[in-house]
Amino acid sequence: MANAEIILTASIPNLGAEADIVKVRRGYARNFLIPQGKALEVTPTALRKINHLRAIRAEREAREVTAAEELASKIGKLNLSFTLETGETGKAFGSVTSKDIHDRLVKELGIDLPKHAVDLDRSIKESGDHEVPVKLHPDVTGKLRISIVTPKVETEDAEGAEEGAKARKRTAKS
Structure with missing residues (x-):
C-alpha cells in the first residue's frame, strides 16, 4: 500500500x-x-x-x-425560442431537454460546446421564459434565456361545431 x-x-x-x-x-x-x-x-x-x-x-x-467570458457575454445576449405542442387541457406534450438546448446553441453560435455544458436540472415542460446556466469553464458560467411557447390552438365554438355536425347528418339522411 x-x-x-x-x-x-x-x-x-x-x-x-x-x-x-x-x-x-x-x-x-x-x-x-x-x-x-x-x-x-x-x-x-x-x-x-x-x-x-x-x-x-x-x-x-x-x-x-x-x-469563456466572451462566449458567456454572447450567450447572455441570445434568446432561444422553443415550441411545445399542448393538448386541449393546456398540458404540454414532451419537454425541452438539455440536449435540445445544446443542439440549438451550437447551431446558433457555430461553436463546439461539450454536451454536458448545459446545466439543466430537469427538462422544461412549462411555457414561459426560463434562464438556463451554461458552464463554459470551471470559473465561468453563462446565463442563456429561453422562451417556451405553445401554439394557439384555433378552437371552434363547441356548440357551433355540434350544430354543424347535426346539420350535416340531417342533409346526409335526406
Missing part, C-alpha cells in the same frame, strides 16, 4: 491539474500514468520542469477564461 509522489503533465479528473504534485498508488503511477505520458516521477530534474509547466498552464488558463 505504498504511495508514489508524481508530477502530473496533464489534467486528470478527480486527481489534479497539470503541474500538480500528487500522491497516488505506486501501481497506478507505474502502470498507467507514467507510461501514458500523463505523469513524471518526482526528481530534481522534474521539479525544475514543473516551473515551466506551471507557466504554460497559467497562460493557457488565462486564455481559456478570457474566451
Whole structure:
C-alpha cells in the first residue's frame, strides 16, 4: 500500500491539474500514468520542469477564461425560442431537454460546446421564459434565456361545431 509522489503533465479528473504534485498508488503511477505520458516521477530534474509547466498552464488558463467570458457575454445576449405542442387541457406534450438546448446553441453560435455544458436540472415542460446556466469553464458560467411557447390552438365554438355536425347528418339522411 505504498504511495508514489508524481508530477502530473496533464489534467486528470478527480486527481489534479497539470503541474500538480500528487500522491497516488505506486501501481497506478507505474502502470498507467507514467507510461501514458500523463505523469513524471518526482526528481530534481522534474521539479525544475514543473516551473515551466506551471507557466504554460497559467497562460493557457488565462486564455481559456478570457474566451469563456466572451462566449458567456454572447450567450447572455441570445434568446432561444422553443415550441411545445399542448393538448386541449393546456398540458404540454414532451419537454425541452438539455440536449435540445445544446443542439440549438451550437447551431446558433457555430461553436463546439461539450454536451454536458448545459446545466439543466430537469427538462422544461412549462411555457414561459426560463434562464438556463451554461458552464463554459470551471470559473465561468453563462446565463442563456429561453422562451417556451405553445401554439394557439384555433378552437371552434363547441356548440357551433355540434350544430354543424347535426346539420350535416340531417342533409346526409335526406
